[in-house]
Amino acid sequence: MPFDFDAVQINRVSRHFGRRRALSNVSLTLRAGDIVGLLGPNGAGKSTLISVLATLAMPTSGDVRYGGRLSREIGAPLRDRIGLLAHELYLYPELSARQNLDFFARIYGIDPVTTVPAALDRANLADRADDDVQGFSRGMRQRLALERALLHKPRLVLFDEPFTGLDDAAVSIVSRRLQSLAAEGTIVVLATHDLDVADGLVTRVALVRGGRLLADEPAPAGLRSRYRSAIGAA
Amino acid sequence: MFLRTSLLVLRKDFAIEVKTLEIVMTTLFFAVACVLVFSFAFVKEGQAPPDAAPAILWIAVAFSGTLALGRTFERERYAETLRALLLAPAPRPALYVGKLLGIVVLLALDELILVPLIAFLFGAPMFVRPLLLAAFLACGTTAFAAVGTLFAAMLMRSRTRDVLLPILLYPVTVPVIICGVRGTAALLSTPPDEPTAKMWLAILFAMDVVFVTLALWTFEPLMSE
Numbered sequence: 001m002p003f004d005f006d007a008v009q010i011n012r013v014s015r016h017f018g019r020r021r022a023l024s025n026v027s028l029t030l031r032a033g034d035i036v037g038l039l040g041p042n043g044a045g046k047s048t049l050i051s052v053l054a055t056l057a058m059p060t061s062g063d064v065r066y067g068g069r070l071s072r073e074i075g076a077p078l079r080d081r082i083g084l085l086a087h088e089l090y091l092y093p094e095l096s097a098r099q100n101l102d103f104f105a106r107i108y109g110i111d112p113v114t115t116v117p118a119a120l121d122r123a124n125l126a127d128r129a130d131d132d133v134q135g136f137s138r139g140m141r142q143r144l145a146l147e148r149a150l151l152h153k154p155r156l157v158l159f160d161e162p163f164t165g166l167d168d169a170a171v172s173i174v175s176r177r178l179q180s181l182a183a184e185g186t187i188v189v190l191a192t193h194d195l196d197v198a199d200g201l202v203t204r205v206a207l208v209r210g211g212r213l214l215a216d217e218p219a220p221a222g223l224r225s226r227y228r229s230a231i232g233a234a
Numbered sequence: 235m236f237l238r239t240s241l242l243v244l245r246k247d248f249a250i251e252v253k254t255l256e257i258v259m260t261t262l263f264f265a266v267a268c269v270l271v272f273s274f275a276f277v278k279e280g281q282a283p284p285d286a287a288p289a290i291l292w293i294a295v296a297f298s299g300t301l302a303l304g305r306t307f308e309r310e311r312y313a314e315t316l317r318a319l320l321l322a323p324a325p326r327p328a329l330y331v332g333k334l335l336g337i338v339v340l341l342a343l344d345e346l347i348l349v350p351l352i353a354f355l356f357g358a359p360m361f362v363r364p365l366l367l368a369a370f371l372a373c374g375t376t377a378f379a380a381v382g383t384l385f386a387a388m389l390m391r392s393r394t395r396d397v398l399l400p401i402l403l404y405p406v407t408v409p410v411i412i413c414g415v416r417g418t419a420a421l422l423s424t425p426p427d428e429p430t431a432k433m434w435l436a437i438l439f440a441m442d443v444v445f446v447t448l449a450l451w452t453f454e455p456l457m458s459e
Contacts, residue, residue: 055321084321107239148318
């Protein structure tokens, strides 16, 4: 039976790069159905926390438990349950949209024959499926990257600044997709400093600054003023 | 799962190369230019100095290999696709093997052009023991690429990777190049000194085993941030 979990516990996680402390003693619990907004200014430690959650970076101290188990105990089956979309889109620009999705589907052990055309449809790129990604606009690439990250139906979806460079229409497409994922029981973590997009989308907010978690609370009405009061006061 | 992942990575790199021909053309052009320059310098009145051909063959392989290593990983760095590969549930050492196979195949294509070119320009009897020569090139290229692939992957996030790669790579691979040159020289002598050539080939094979094993063992921890 494939590994699965419905909560992620971050326990007193610190991550240092030499003398720089990117994360200090962060504790947080993420639950299925949450859209957690990881909010903070540039250099707050959002991307480092995303990397730690994605198992791409090891904590210097503390641990992350997925359904009560450590990542090193689970290994590859855990990575099969995580999807990551970062500012860099993790797509090969020299390959076509179809070739990109086909490659990643096979790497995840998924049958590309059924999944790839469906993903291309969802990305609204069926008519450009055989065009090279390097000829795509930022919005088209972003939609394709989103489908690439979700091909294997992950339980934990990590988005690091996914709205950068997107127009309003593309932002609303991505936002709707996040909401539908959460409704299906996916744990969604959204790291952003775009408060306008996060407001009304996230169900919980984790405010970080200088590598420290300042607040972990249900998304308040008036996110911007709450952000200002928490971040400005820190 | 392991082999399937390696072959998928190889196939993906091959698909990109077929579209762009970027690495094949640049490494081949560089290697051929290297051999031509040496031939202009060393071949006088149709006579090349003894043992020049094996040295030039391995220099061309090493230099063009370094170029190929840098470019192959530049592709993975450009859109951070290596992170996506590391996040996949596939065994991480299989990704290393896939990249290694890609470099070996690419250098084998270069060698297919280089060997007859050197035979022609330097009058070297390259085809007297073709199977032994092929074994030398296969073992030497694998050992060089095994170390190079690991170092190139490690240096992907370094801003000075283009400078650091040869600085790290050549000291470790000098024994490979020495074995390749001495063994190929023994093979090209008249008559071919097969026992000596086979001794060097055995050493090269041992280096393959050591370098590939060490790289498979260290790839995953080295790739963790």
